Amino acid sequence: MDSSPFLRLRGVVKTFGSFTALDSIDLDIAEGEFFTIVGPSGSGKSTLIRLLVGMDDLTSGEIRLRDQRIDDTPANTRPTCMVFQSLALFPHMTVGQNIEFPLKLRKEPPDGRKAKALDLLDLLRLPQSYYDKRISQCSGGEKQRVALARALAFDPEILFFDEPLSALDYRLRKTLEKELKDLHARTGKTFVYITHSLEEAMVMSDRIAIMKEGRIEQISEADEIYGAPVSRFVAEFMGEVNLFDVRGASGGAVSSDVLEVNPTVKLPNLKEGARGLLMVRPEYMRFADAGDAFDFTLTGVLHGEYALGSRIQYEIDTPGGMVTLENLREDRRPLSEGQEITLGFNAENTHFIDGAT
Numbered sequence: 001m002d003s004s005p006f007l008r009l010r011g012v013v014k015t016f017g018s019f020t021a022l023d024s025i026d027l028d029i030a031e032g033e034f035f036t037i038v039g040p041s042g043s044g045k046s047t048l049i050r051l052l053v054g055m056d057d058l059t060s061g062e063i064r065l066r067d068q069r070i071d072d073t074p075a076n077t078r079p080t081c082m083v084f085q086s087l088a089l090f091p092h093m094t095v096g097q098n099i100e101f102p103l104k105l106r107k108e109p110p111d112g113r114k115a116k117a118l119d120l121l122d123l124l125r126l127p128q129s130y131y132d133k134r135i136s137q138c139s140g141g142e143k144q145r146v147a148l149a150r151a152l153a154f155d156p157e158i159l160f161f162d163e164p165l166s167a168l169d170y171r172l173r174k175t176l177e178k179e180l181k182d183l184h185a186r187t188g189k190t191f192v193y194i195t196h197s198l199e200e201a202m203v204m205s206d207r208i209a210i211m212k213e214g215r216i217e218q219i220s221e222a223d224e225i226y227g228a229p230v231s232r233f234v235a236e237f238m239g240e241v242n243l244f245d246v247r248g249a250s251g252g253a254v255s256s257d258v259l260e261v262n263p264t265v266k267l268p269n270l271k272e273g274a275r276g277l278l279m280v281r282p283e284y285m286r287f288a289d290a291g292d293a294f295d296f297t298l299t300g301v302l303h304g305e306y307a308l309g310s311r312i313q314y315e316i317d318t319p320g321g322m323v324t325l326e327n328l329r330e331d332r333r334p335l336s337e338g339q340e341i342t343l344g345f346n347a348e349n350t351h352f353i354d355g356a357t
């Protein structure tokens with residue numbers, strides 16, 4: 001991956017009347033990157049994509065592609081392309097005619113067009129016999145693949161995706177997530193993707209930006225954003241999480257009103273007097289049995305048990321709030337609601353969020 005700035009946003013602002021939908025966005029996306037923007041509804045994801053593809057004007061700021069300003073270039077001459085959530089295929093045409101549409105616009109000769117369309121069918125792992133099939137006879141997943149083939153026929157510098165999988169059922173979505181990641185690797189194109197779904201973002205992306213109220217809260221690789229969120233918002237957005245108020249005591253020691261802390265435990269980035277949240281994901285929370293030694297323990301009562309396919313989630317009501325522990329199904333325990341339970345976890349599986357409350 002080339003790390004020089006490929007797509008660069010500086011101070012991008014978008015207002016609608018007195019409402020600020022995007023508030024001074026700075027962003028660098030590298031060439032060939034799979035970059036995903038996640039955030040709750042209304043955080044500004046679609047607005048940002050609309051500015052990037054030229055469907056809407058910036059209020060202020062600039063967008064550069066290979067150091068050239070593109071924010072005042074009309075959408076149809078930007079070297080980009082978008083895969084719409086609603087597909088926007090021509091239903092009365094064949095698969096081949098749909099894929100060839102951009103090539104026809106570019107006035108490529110028919111033989112060359114067909115050869116390219118067949119190559120794109122191969123790339124998207126659709127049988128070449130689909131060339132003559134009508135769009136209306138394709139399944140939802142096949143239509144998505146045709147839409148992607150057509151987008152690739154534009155040969156864009158960047159492909160933008162606005163929640164392309166959100167309308168599909170779970171199994172198909174899971175298949176297409178992997179196919180998209182694979183397609184990204186095979187084409188080497190820059191993919192900019194927006195989604196509500198943390199899981200989708202985690203499976204596919206090189207880096208993820210989390211948006212909140214028109215601002216970017218954190219940009220990092222998926223693992224880091226999951227394991228080392230900068231705020232309560234990011235921690236909670238990136239899946240189930242347990243958060244405990246802690247304070248820094250002398251020499252990196254940890255002080256807490258709700259956790260029993262092994263006095264020898266030190267957190268390297270916890271300064272004396274600092275306050276914040278100690279995060280531990282449910283998969284690192286353990287049942288503390290007699291004789292077990294943990295850096296942190298707390299006791300509560302079992303509130304509920306939930307089967308999540310291959311995993312089991314337990315909710316335990318503790319003085320520090322509801323705590324979630326996740327086990328593999330094979331490690332399921334015979335527990336009953338209301339039973340007293342001691343939980344434990346270790347410092348190496350925690351992350352301290354400085355200043356967060």
Ligand SMILES: Nc1ncnc2c1ncn2[C@@H]1O[C@H](COP(=O)(O)OP(=O)(O)OP(=O)(O)O)[C@@H](O)[C@H]1O
Nearest residue numbers: 016019021039040041042043044045046047048196
């Ligand atoms: N044309 C518009 N006029 C006024 N407000 C708008 C307009 N477009 C978007 N907004 C507002 O800007 C904010 C961001 O909207 P946007 O569609 O970018 O959010 P989003 O993160 O994509 O949400 P979702 O996930 O629900 O699609 C919202 O509060 C929305 O109501």
